Every structure is written in structure tokens, then in C-alpha cells.
Amino acid sequence: MDSRPAVSQEGEELQPGPLVEWGTTVRSYELDSFGHVNHAVHLNWFEQARFETFEAVGFPPAALLGRGWGIHVVRVEVDYRREARLGERIRILTRVERVRNSSMSLHQVALHEPGEEVVAEARVVLVWIGPNRSPMKIPEEIREALKRG
């Protein structure tokens, strides 16, 4: 059952790439029966933080969707380092690290305030999808916006 994909290291590395913060507070319905935030919820948070990142560089989600672009997750790697508990304040830092032809790689860290302990750390690969539902070249205006930060 082994078919680990090679995520290309080609493409343009953003130097240093914009770093965008977004914060959330752990909510009651995000807990599972172990009394901590369920590991799938961190993916929700990271997703929202990515949309906040695009918005921060000038592309609010409505603008992205309005052009018929989709942004699909094709790979996630998450290390969970510390439980998150009800009422805790979480700060998520997102950095776009590399932009390839139709995909980009991001590094995201969820920190527990105030101690700045790492709750979870993710590497995510996104593919840009055109109106015909196939991968498309990431638009130049997106590339430029990410470089400007």
C-alpha cells in the first residue's frame, strides 16, 4: 500500500515569505470525548489561517472564489505536540514557503498563548484549481502579492 508522493522541491522559494497571524479561542464543540481539541479541528484552524493569509495580502476568500478558482489541499503533515483545552487562546502563524507552477507549500504553527508553546505544527501543500476543475498556473498577481507580503 505504499505510494508516498514526492512533493517537488522545485519552484520559487519565497524569501522570507509573508508571515501572517490569526488567533482563535478553543470552543466547547471542538473538544472530543478525551476532553481536548480533536486532531481534525486543527486542520480547520489551519485552513482558516490560510484564508486569512490570502486576505492579508489582498485576496479575500470571496475574491478567490468569485474568479472561479479553487484551492485544494493535496498534502498535510501535522505534528501534535501539546493538547489544546477549552478556553485556551491559540495563535496561528502561517508562512508561504515555496511557490511552484500550480502548487504552493506553507508552514503553519499553532501556539498556545501566553507561553508560546507549540500546540501543533503543519506543512501543507495546496494546488490551484481553475474553473474547469483542473490544476492551473498560480496567477501572477497572487505570486506578486505573496512576495510583497
Add this chain to the structure above:
Amino acid sequence: MDSRPAVSQEGEELQPGPLVEWGTTVRSYELDSFGHVNHAVHLNWFEQARFETFEAVGFPPAALLGRGWGIHVVRVEVDYRREARLGERIRILTRVERVRNSSMSLHQVALHEPGEEVVAEARVVLVWIGPNRSPMKIPEEIREALKRG
């Protein structure tokens, strides 16, 4: 922000390790605004499939929780290969690949029936947590059950 953990390759490799199947059908509320299953939902499916796996070897979730054991996800890697859409039948195969002192690694594949195309593929590391909320040695009876399959 880089601190990729090394997941130990030590421990006992299960040969071949039990392979357990669980099926689900894509539901309306699992779709996001792109009209496909949101990538966090696959983690829900894989979680349920792991519980089904423990149940299949004799440890239903209620029995695990009843002893005060927790099973925490400390790492996931997921490759998303094909969108999953409303009403599609998904079959998830779970194999426990390696058992270490307090952690185990699993390989999970979500297939779209009937073509058997891979929807998503995951590698997951779990840590066994004792009643005092610290990692504990994975109980011998769990190890034995997994070997028997």
C-alpha cells in the same frame, strides 16, 4: 520555525499486521463550499476506522475508554489524491505497521468504490495515554491482539 520531529523507527514491526476495512458513504454535511469533502473530514473517517480496527481485534472503544486509556494522535501525514463527492461509497483500509513502547504507527488508505481509486492515504502515529494523562507502555494484551489480527 523548523522542528521536524523524528518518529522513531524502533519497535516491533508487525508482520504483516492486521488489515481492517470500514466503509462510509459521503454525506451532505461533509462537503465544503468547493462542493467536495473537506480535507479535515478525511481525518474523522480515518479516526473512526482506527476505532473499528481496535474493535475488530477485541477492543471496542468503550473498553479502551473504560480502562482510563487515551489514544492521542501525535502525527498525521495525509496525501489527498482524488476528490470525494456526495453519495460516493468510500472504503477505508487500516493496517497497524509498527508498535513501539508507547506509540504505534498505522497506514490507512481511503478508496473510492467501485474503481478502487485512492482518495487519500494517511500515515498516523498514536500514543497510548494512561489515566494520569502521561504516555504509558502499550498494554501487552493490545500488542498480542494486534499480532493475532
Add this chain to the structure above:
Amino acid sequence: MDSRPAVSQEGEELQPGPLVEWGTTVRSYELDSFGHVNHAVHLNWFEQARFETFEAVGFPPAALLGRGWGIHVVRVEVDYRREARLGERIRILTRVERVRNSSMSLHQVALHEPGEEVVAEARVVLVWIGPNRSPMKIPEEIREALKRG
């Protein structure tokens, strides 16, 4: 802050109206920190059961969406009578009770198998939404299909 809407009792009462069953098993991620199914999850189940109902009378969700129709929930009433717990088998019965110009009312019951105890009971009002995102007359073919059952 009081503005209770009057849901019209006008319209055509379906006699007796089709009764459609759909079953699910309680999954790990549906539990909250009280160790039982979170009350919002029942709404997910009822939603899926409604789509199964439309499918049972000839309108799979893809067909509904493909015509640009939306089906929006404008009112729910749910009485929760019994906790649902991990691994329990739940059977949901859905009956369309009344069809008005652009809305319809349904009665849904979630039962715990095998004892047939009521887990939750819902009354739901849906509005049919046209491609211009305004309420539209419920199409004649839907009315006919619901009468035929």
C-alpha cells in the same frame, strides 16, 4: 427580543406522505466532552436523512443541485430524549408532512436500535431556493414524487 414566526399551516397535507428510513452508527468524532453525541450532530444526521428521502423518491442530491435548486432550512425544532453513545445504531425516519407553495414541513425521528427508544425528534421547515437565490415554487415534479412516495 421576541419574534416567533408563524409557520403557515396552509398548503397541501400529504396523506400519508412517504416514510423513508436511513441508518447510521455513532462515530467517535461525533462525541463531545460529555462523552455523548453533541446536539448539533443530530442536525447533521437529520439533514442527511432528508437527502436520502429526496433520493428515495427519485431526486438524488446531485440532481437537485444540478438544476441550481437550493434547499434551505428555515426552522428546526428538536427534542432530545435520550443520549446517543459511541457505537450505537441509530435509525432515522423521515416523513414529509406538508407541502406549501415554496416550503415544506418534515417530521423526523431518530431511534435507538434495537429498543426503538426515541433519541431525538425533529420538525423541520425547508424552503426551495431558485438559481437567483430567492424562494421559488416547489417544482411540480417534486410534489408528484413526494405524493407517490
Add this chain to the structure above:
Amino acid sequence: MDSRPAVSQEGEELQPGPLVEWGTTVRSYELDSFGHVNHAVHLNWFEQARFETFEAVGFPPAALLGRGWGIHVVRVEVDYRREARLGERIRILTRVERVRNSSMSLHQVALHEPGEEVVAEARVVLVWIGPNRSPMKIPEEIREALKRG
């Protein structure tokens, strides 16, 4: 299949009862395939707003759970009046209206800022559950805290 429960109108009506606000912004993963917030998500919001209300009068969730108390939803009524869309700011007002022996009724309104349009309005009945998982008399300290506001 009809068994509409009568929610008792007995008990002490709080005059006027504390009004607590909590705000949230619509997130990407809260949308469904109709591109608006799924109706089950409003229940998540209202739940979180109730916990914020208990916290505002001196009972943070951890304190409630730490005493072995559970707070179960036994009835919800929600009227959905306006779609909520990505990025919109939502303000939720919660008022405890009536306290009975072991249950209480709340009125909750979700407003779209800045126009203060009503997105959804809920009436919720909660039952206080003791450590033996049976309904218990709502503790005097909770009653007093709610009266003080």
C-alpha cells in the same frame, strides 16, 4: 409519530435576566455546499455563547465540568432568517429567561453586524445533570449568579 413535549412554564422567571454577548466571524469550514453557513453550525455558536454566558457570571466551563456537572440540551427551536456568509461578523446575544428545578430556558439571537439583522434566533432548554448522570436541582450558586448577572 407525534409526541410534542410540553416544556413547563413553571419555575422562576428571571427579571430581566442577564444578557451576554459573544462574537464570532464566519470561517471557511463552516460553509456547506450551498456556500453559506450550515444550519448545524449555528447550534455550535449558540452552545459556545451559552458557555460564555456561564463564564460571564462566574462559572467558566472548566469549573462546571470540574464539579461533575453536565449541562445537556433537551430542546432547541431555531428560526433561520438570513444566510450567514464567509467572513461576516456575527454577534450572539444570550439571555437566561427562566430557571426551573433542574432545567432552564434561554433565548439566543445571532445578529449580522453591522446592520444588526437577525441571522438566527433560538430558544433552548438545558437540563442540569449530576455526577450520577441524572437530572439534579440547579445549584443555588448558579441561580444566584444568574440573578446578579
